Each structure stands twice: as structure tokens, then as C-alpha cells.
Amino acid sequence: MTDNTPNMPKASQPDIVGLSSAYATGTVIAPHAHRAHQIVHAISGTMRVMAQGRMWFVPPGRALWIPAQMQHAIECIGPVEMRTAYLSEAYPTAHSEVLVLSVSPLMREVLVRLADQADEALDLMLAQVLIAEIKHGTLEPLSLPIPNNPRIAKLARQMQTDPADQTPLTTWANQLGYSERSLIRYIRAETGMTFRELRRQTRIMVALDKLSAGQSVTETAFDVGFETPSAFIHAFRILMGQTPRQFMSGV
Template sequence: MTNNTPEMPNLSQPEVNGFASTYPSDTRIEWHSHEAHQLIHAISGAMRISARNRLWVLPVSRALWIPAGIEHAIECGGAVAMRTAYLSTAYLSLPTDLRVISVSPLAREVLVRLAEDKDGTLQQTLGDVLVHEIKQSNIEAFSLPLPANKHIALLAEDLRANPASKKTMTEWANELGLSERNLIRRVRGETGMTFREFRRQTRIIVAIERLIDGQPVTSVALDVGFETPSAFINAFRLVTGKTPRQFTNSS
């Protein structure tokens, strides 16, 4: 594993530093934060990142933008080659919220070159290009809420572990010791979604991780609980804006 301590940029002026690291499968980086903004990107492999009560799935060709000071933890399901950029808070008009963004071929090369630019000769130029790419990038819907309520947290954990489960709201309410009406209200309050929407979003996020692993679309569709591949494709497009094939071709 290559994992040297990253050098933070000078926060008093617009500055960006790149960092390259590799992690073996099942690596977990515990909760931490940085004084600088961070853009995390994997040139190979995929990561799960927990932050602000959400679970973010980060496949290849996407990056997670983490504003300065936000605590986060990282899990690597498989081997990951990470390229990270740290941007000083002196850069203006950058996003103030966590978001998964698309990574253009240009942005990917900038992240790679920043990590290689040991003497800093290209730092200012690459930093300006990267800031432009961040502002122009598309926001991707690759996250799930991590509910704080213990009942809804159990439900969410089970949906991730058993996405094909057909358990109904009535069955869940009985299992959790809640009325169905109370459970409906708590799911909406904790996730901002109906139970049906939350289950669909969970299934798609789990499906994304399996597609990243190279599993066939048809088997993924059935494994995460869809009756037919066409139903899966329609739901996948609704959540991500792409078909599974378009997604895998762009990853």
C-alpha cells in the first residue's frame, strides 16, 4: 500500500496539491477532516464514503467533492488507486455542499498530473483548469441517507444487505414494533423519500457497486430485487439518468 501523508496547500492563497495513494481490498480510512477542500477520485476500483449522514458510492469516472472541515470515512470494497486534490479555501465560488460529480477525461488527467507534479511547476495552471472542471461538471445521484433514528437505520441496513427482500411496510412495522403510519412518517422524515422510493434508491446504489465489479446487467437486476431487466433499466435511468450499459461504458 502506498499512503504517504498528503501535503496541504497554503490556505491563504489559491493553491492546489495532488496526492496519489493505493489501498488493498477492505481498507477503511477512519473518520477525519481536512482544512482544505478535497476532491477524491479513483482511477481504478470503487469506494464508499460516509459523510454528513449519507453513504456516497464513488465509481471510476466520478469524484466526490468534500468541502473543507467536513468529517468523512472511506471504505474500499476492492483494491483502489486513488488520486486526490486538495484545494485551498482561498479559491472562490466552489461548491459548499458534498456532491458526486462526473470526471471528464481532462479532469482525470489533471488529477493524475497534480499527483506527479512534485516541484509544483504546473500547480497554478492545473489548479485553474481543475476549478473550471469542478464548476462545469454534472452532479451524480450516487448516495443514500444514513438515518439517525435506530429503527430506520436498521431498515436501511437491511435494505442494503438484502436488496431483493420483498418485505412490506406492514411486515417492517410489525418487526420494528411501530405502527405502519408511524413507520411511514419516520422513513419520510429520515430519508426525504417514501419507503418505495428509498428501497428503489437503495437497490440502484447496490446495483451500481455490482456493475462496477463487472457483474452482468441481467443477474444484477434480479439479485437486487427487480422482476425483469427492463424494470431495472427503467429504474436505473430514473435514478442516474443513464441506462446500466451507458453507465458501465462511461465508468
């Protein structure tokens, strides 16, 4: 499906369009693609974006870069307010792959300004600033693989739906009709991770939704399956390089 976003930039020349959007909890935007590069900034709320065989998590204070012609779908976790900029394909591609970026104060102000008021001459100058910010922004490891194998996909979905589930690998192997060794091999082939790594990363990603909604670190830790808040904070820091509070304070 192609997009029908109004005032989409012209592909043949440098052009940029800003857009302000708000969506209700649970809104799902069906798979589609834009003919322009896209940077989507979560002002509030959390988005999950399915693209390039992965599920990308976009909490407040972060932005998702999507190259032109890249098909993607969006799910809103809680009410979401976003600012989006569309850059024509005449601009060099900042990145060839989908990725999540930390939003600097400068990037945030540029995105807000582009969405709030159109001024062609100023917008073209802001586009250069925005591209530089995207190229040199800090990348965030905020994604999970979407397995192609239906049985491994079932396992991954269950981990996301009930991250506190403590079902061991042996039980999962029996339920999915694999030997334990085969399940280990298929999980690695489909996700690039071990069973333990996949469960830990899934728990941290689901925790982002809860933290973004204002839930406490302690409540979140227990909700996603950690035995203690300190164990959650330790696992979060290993993956994100920050404690949960430090990560959320960057919003």
C-alpha cells in the same frame, strides 16, 4: 480527527497538492477532516463515503467533492485506486456541500497529472482548470441518507445488506414496533423518501458496486431484487438518466 496527509496545501495562499493512492478491498478510513478542499477520483473500484448525514457512492469515472474541514469516512468496496487533489482554502469554494461529479476527460487528466509529478508553476495553472471543471461538472445523484433514528437506520442497513429482500412495509412495521402509518411517516422524515423509493434507490446504489466490479447487468438485476433485467434497466434509467451500460461506458 484531523488529517495527517503529507504536504498538505498552505491555507493562506493558493496552493494545490496531488496524491495517488491504492487501497485493498474492505479498507476503512476512519472519520477525519482535511484543512483543504478535496476532490477524490475513483480510477478503479468503488468507494462509499460517509459525510453530511449521507452515504455517497463513488464508482469509477466519478469524483467526490469534499469542502475543507468537512468530516468524512471512506469504505473501499473492492480494491480501489484513486487520484486526489487538495486545494487550499485560499481558493474560493467550488461547492459548499459534498457532492459526486462525473469526471470529464480533461478533469481526469488534470488529476492524474497533479498526482504523478510536482511542478509548482504548472500545478497552479492546473488548479484553475480543475476548479472550473468542478464548478461546471455534471452532478450525479449517487447518495443515500443515513437515518438518525436507530430503527429507521436498521431498516436502511438491511436494505443495503440484502437489497433483494422483499419484506413488505407491514412486516417491517411489526418488526420495528411501529404502526404502518407511523413507519411511513418516520421513513419520510428521516430520508425524504417513501418506503418504495428508498428501497428502489438503495437497490440502484448497491447495483453500482456490482456493475463496477464487472458483474453483468442481468446478474446484477436479480442480485438486487428486480424480477427482470428490463425492470432493473427501467428503474436505473429513471434515477440515473442512462441505462446501466451507458452509465458504465462513461468510465
